[in-house]
Structure formats: structure tokens, C-alpha cells
Amino acid sequence: xxxxxxxxxxxxxxxxxxxxxxxxxxxxxxxxxxxxxxxxxxxxxxxxxxxxxxxxxxxxxxxxxxxxxxxxxxxxxxxxxxxxxxxxxxxxxxxxxxxxxxxxxxxxxxxxxxxxxxxxxxxxxxxxxxxxxxxxxxxxxxxxxxxxxxxxxxxxxxxxxxxxxxxxxxxxxxxxxxxxxxxxxxxxxxxxxxxxxxxxxxxxxxxxxxxxxxxxxxxxxxxxxxxxxxxxxxxxxxxxxxxxxxxxxxxxxxxxxxxxxxxxxxxxxxxxxxxxxxxxxxxxxxxxxxxxxxxxxxxxxxxxxxxxxxxxxxxxxxxxxxxxxxxxxxxxxxxxxxxxxxxxxxxxxxxxxxxxxxxxxxxxxxxxxxxxxxxxxxx
Numbered sequence: 100x101x102x103x104x105x106x107x108x109x110x111x112x113x114x115x116x117x118x119x120x121x122x123x124x125x126x127x128x129x130x131x132x133x134x135x136x137x138x139x140x141x142x143x144x145x146x147x148x149x150x151x152x153x154x155x156x157x158x159x160x161x162x163x164x165x166x167x168x169x170x171x172x173x174x175x176x177x178x179x180x181x182x183x184x185x186x187x188x189x190x191x192x193x194x195x196x197x198x199x200x201x202x203x204x205x206x207x208x209x210x211x212x213x214x215x216x217x218x219x220x221x222x223x224x225x226x227x228x229x230x231x232x233x234x235x236x237x238x239x240x241x242x243x244x245x246x247x248x249x250x251x252x253x254x255x256x257x258x259x260x261x262x263x264x265x266x267x268x269x270x271x272x273x274x275x276x277x278x279x280x281x282x283x284x285x286x287x288x289x290x291x292x293x294x295x296x297x298x299x300x301x302x303x304x305x306x307x308x309x310x311x312x313x314x315x316x317x318x319x320x321x322x323x324x325x326x327x328x329x330x331x332x333x334x335x336x337x338x339x340x341x342x343x344x345x346x347x348x349x350x351x352x353x354x355x356x357x358x359x360x361x362x363x364x365x366x367x368x369x370x371x372x373x374x375x376x377x378x379x380x381x382x383x384x385x386x387x388x389x390x391x392x393x394x395x396x397x398x399x400x401x402x403x404x405x406x407x408x409x410x411x412x413x414x415x416x417x418x419x420x421x422x423x424x425x426x427x428x429x430x431x432x433x434x435x436x437x438x439x440x441x442x443x444x445x446x447x448x449x450x451x452x453x454x455x456x457x458x459x460x461x462x463x464x465x466x467x468x469x470x471x472x473x474x475x476x477x478x
Contacts, residue, residue, distance in 0.1 A: 113125035113126070114130075116130045116131060116143075117139055122407065124444065126408075126440070126443065128150055129441070133366070143365070158271040161189050167183030173200060175308070176190075176377075177335040178259055182194070187275070189259065190305040191274040191275050192274070203278040203309065204309065206281055206312065207282075208306050209278045210256060210285065211253075217295075218245065223396070228240075229294060230245075238325060238352025238395055248292050248293070253310065255306045255310070256301050258305065259335045263441050264370065264441040264444075268439040270301045282312035282316060283316055296314065296328055298310045299331035303336075307344065314328045315347070318347070325352065332355070335373070338381060338384055349397055354397055356400075359382065359401070359421075361375060364376065366413070386428075389425050399430075399431065401433055403435050404434060404455055405444065405447075406444050406447060409435075418460075421462075422464050428466070430464050436474050448478065
């Protein structure tokens with residue numbers, strides 16, 4: 100679900116609150132430069148915390164993952180919220196009601212969906228069965244793009260991160276609605292022309308039990324035909340849940356797409372509100388699965404090239420990490436469009452995209468590309 104964009108206002112020079120440097124590539128909302136976020140994060144942290152509080156307040160979401168010592172624990176994702184009485188968790192989906200967590204669960208989810216004709220604008224479309232026929236005939240209907248078939252695109256209206264550049268931030272307006280869509284109803288949306296299901300959002304992580312349940316029901320009801328199960332995620336889920344998702348994707352011919360948003364933990368916290376340690380650990384956990392089924396590719400990485408923050412140094416470190424696990428893992432570098440709290444930054448330049456592409460290849464990856472090229476600016 101890619102929401103429409105508005106043209107950003109003309110960019111003005113912004114001064115870093117930590118070091119005083121002026122740049123057109125400093126987000127006015129964040130007010131911090133890349134160098135300070137990498138090398139002086141302790142000083143930058145109070146400003147980081149303030150902007151994330153401001154980003155979440157209009158949607159009645161907690162500023163930070165709750166850690167109430169008397170609270171009820173939710174361990175579905177990296178945040179491990181301890182939710183106090185009558186309070187909600189970081190993602191906004193669950194509330195502590197008299198010592199019991201209520202809200203989204205395996206049976207009911209806060210979710211919407213639509214059908215997307217194949218081939219579609221998926222992070223993996225350049226390597227997946229729907230876009231290329233990879234894995235034919237076991238996992239693809241055609242020895243090429245699956246024209247005439249469709250993807251069931253499932254959008255989960257909640258997230259375990261707080262990305263200041265979120266392209267789909269509008270979901271927050273409905274994140275606190277009562278979970279109402281059953282896993283069974285979602286599975287019923289698969290018809291004879293549905294070749295794959297892709298869960299994204301928001302992010303599937305806070306509602307992964309629901310997507311696991313829906314996937315199993317859909318596969319059970321469609322035995323004997325191709326139905327790929329895919330996830331597009333920030334990778335913050337509990338490892339035990341990720342293993343279950345991995346088995347479903349591996350067996351069905353689907354893939355898991357990890358958005359590796361940054362390498363530096365301080366930079367990741369500044370951009371996304373929480374640590375990236377779980378994401379990197381989970382990506383490493385999936386690497387052996389990728390070797391079990393080289394075609395179609397099981398594991399795909401992507402990074403959004405945010406001007407002023409995600410540079411060739413950041414990409415090189417991410418790419419080196421991925422290459423150390425398996426140099427054949429596909430890696431997509433995505434062009435950024437100004438949005439949400441980073442709406443005053445420019446779109447990704449062609450020069451930055453080419454620099455990052457070269458850096459990823461030099462780091463040892465064999466399958467790298469630049470996506471969303473129509474968003475690139477020439478200067």
C-alpha cells in the first residue's frame with residue numbers, strides 16, 4: 100500500500116543542535132546531523148527522544164516502549180513492553196485490562212487488504228516468482244512474469260518502530276481501533292488467481308501470530324496449487340515467531356524481505372525510535388534458510404537511501420554484513436521520497452544511488468539493484 104505523496108516545500112539550511120553545522124541535508128524535525136548521530140549519540144539522545152515523542156503524541160501512542168515493573172509483558176517484538184494497568188503497548192494494539200492483555204491476537208487483527216496484479220511493485224519483484232518466474236514450475240505459474248495472476252497484499256495497521264520517514268504513516272489514524280478481522284476471513288480472500296500473499300504495513304511483527312494463522316488456513320484450503328507466503332518487515336519480531344514464518348515461506352516458495360534501515364545503532368534509534376540489534380540478529384538467523392532454497396530467493400534485504408542520513412558508508416557496512424552471511428542474497432537500494440517528519444529532505448539523488456550501488460558491490464554482494472528509480476533526482 101504505497102500512499103500518495105505531496106511535493107515538499109523548498110529546503111532551507113538547518114543547523115545541527117549538537118555541533119552547530121549547517122546543511123540542507125539535516126532534517127528540520129530531527130535537527131541533528133549524521134556525524135553527531137554516529138559519533139556523539141549520547142549528546143544527541145535527548146533531542147532524538149523529543150522528536151519521537153512529538154511524532155507519536157498526535158496518535159496517542161507511548162513515547163517509548165513501556166517498562167512498568169507491575170505491568171503485563173508482551174514479548175512479540177524487540178520492544179518487550181511491560182504494559183501497566185489500563186495502559187497500551189508501544190504499537191498501540193494491546194491494553195492491560197485487569198492484568199490481562201486484550202487487543203489484536205492470533206484470531207483477530209487490525210488489518211486491511213487489496214489485490215495487486217502481478218507483476219507488482221514489490222521489494223522483491225526483480226527476483227521473485229511473481230515478477231520473473233523464478234522457481235518455475237514448482238513455485239511459479241509461468242516461466243516469466245505471472246501476468247493474469249495477483250498478489251493478496253495484506254496491510255497491518257500497527258508497527259513496532261517509529262520511523263520519522265514513514266511512507267505509510269497514515270495507518271496510525273486507525274491503529275487503536277478494535278481488532279476486527281479474523282484470520283479465517285483473511286484466508287478466505289485467496290481465490291484461484293491469487294499466486295501469493297504478502298504481509299506488510301506498518302509492519303507484520305506486532306501481529307505475526309495473526310498472519311501465521313491466516314497463512315496456515317490459506318495453505319490448507321488451497322492444497323495442490325501454488326500459493327507463496329511472503330513477509331515485508333523491519334525484522335523486529337520474536338525469533339520463535341520468525342522461525343515459523345520462515346518455514347511457511349520456505350515451503351511455499353515465498354520470501355522474507357527485511358528492511359535494514361541503518362547499520363549504526365544510534366542512527367537507527369534516531370530514525371526509527373528503537374534499536375536495530377534484533378533486526379540484525381534475526382536476519383542472521385534466516386541466512387541458513389536462504390541456502391536451503393536458492394531459487395527462488397528466500398531472503399531479500401533492502402535499504403531506503405535517505406539523503407543526509409543513509410550514505411555509502413552506511414550501505415557498505417550493511418552490505419558487508421549481508422555478504423558475510425551469503426553474497427548471493429539480493430539487496431535492493433530504494434529511492435527516498437520526502438514524507439512524514441522528514442518531508443523537508445530532498446529525494447534521493449542519482450549520484451547517491453550510484454555511490455551506494457557501487458559500495459554494496461564492493462562489499463561483496465553479487466545481486467544488487469536500485470529500486471524506485473523514477474523517484475531519483477538528477478542533482
